[in-house]
Amino acid sequence: MSNEWDEYAPGWDGDEAARAYAEAAHASLSAVLADAGRTVDGARVLDFGCGTGLLTERLAPVCRSIDAVDTSQAMLDVLDAKIEQHGWSHVTTSTQLPTTLESYDLVVCSSVCSFLDDYPGTLAELAKLLVPGGGFVQWDWERDDSDDDPHGLSRPEISAALLAAGLTVASVETAFEVSLGEMTMRPLVGVGFAPAG
Numbered sequence: 001m002s003n004e005w006d007e008y009a010p011g012w013d014g015d016e017a018a019r020a021y022a023e024a025a026h027a028s029l030s031a032v033l034a035d036a037g038r039t040v041d042g043a044r045v046l047d048f049g050c051g052t053g054l055l056t057e058r059l060a061p062v063c064r065s066i067d068a069v070d071t072s073q074a075m076l077d078v079l080d081a082k083i084e085q086h087g088w089s090h091v092t093t094s095t096q097l098p099t100t101l102e103s104y105d106l107v108v109c110s111s112v113c114s115f116l117d118d119y120p121g122t123l124a125e126l127a128k129l130l131v132p133g134g135g136f137v138q139w140d141w142e143r144d145d146s147d148d149d150p151h152g153l154s155r156p157e158i159s160a161a162l163l164a165a166g167l168t169v170a171s172v173e174t175a176f177e178v179s180l181g182e183m184t185m186r187p188l189v190g191v192g193f194a195p196a197g
């Protein structure tokens, strides 16, 4: 079945902004986990809304496993080619969310949550997949309600969704600032942790 994101798949990795965003998100992930005394090394990761795997490919060399999930099969086809090229037997792709509870040390959502029909509901489902003490990290555009066509999420909205999902809110803050030509990307990062067992 086709998906509205399919058309972006062939050109996604050639988009300088998408690559710069992933690079900066990866750096900010290391920083927010370090703040909590954590690391991605050896982690079992769910990359939800993985797209072509721009974040997955940066995590794959150090993580124990990555399940990369996206509703666009065309996006996953691009990632599947990378998995085959690198021989990453510990990285899998699927259009379906796994159902086994408490199986991930880390769930990442890079520029995904603001596109979901039900962000709080999806976050609650994702939180159940975390092991006790596991981390949830999302990056999203910060909504500016004064824009003509506002898009993104607000800081209170992210905090409320993390809390409602049963996570402890570690931080909701500016993730990074990257300028490309006249464009400046300044998304939010939201970080939550599942209660320790």
Ligand SMILES: C[S@@+](CC[C@H](N)C(=O)[O-])C[C@H]1O[C@@H](n2cnc3c(N)ncnc32)[C@H](O)[C@@H]1O
Binding pocket: 005, 018, 022, 048, 049, 050, 051, 052, 053, 054, 055, 069, 070, 071, 072, 075, 109, 110, 111, 112, 115, 116, 117
């Ligand atoms: C802006 S792209 C980000 C892709 C990738 N995370 C990145 O940073 O390059 C948003 C992605 O979210 C995916 N997506 C949208 N709704 C989704 C859903 N309900 N479940 C899983 N993935 C979804 C889209 O197919 C698309 O690949």
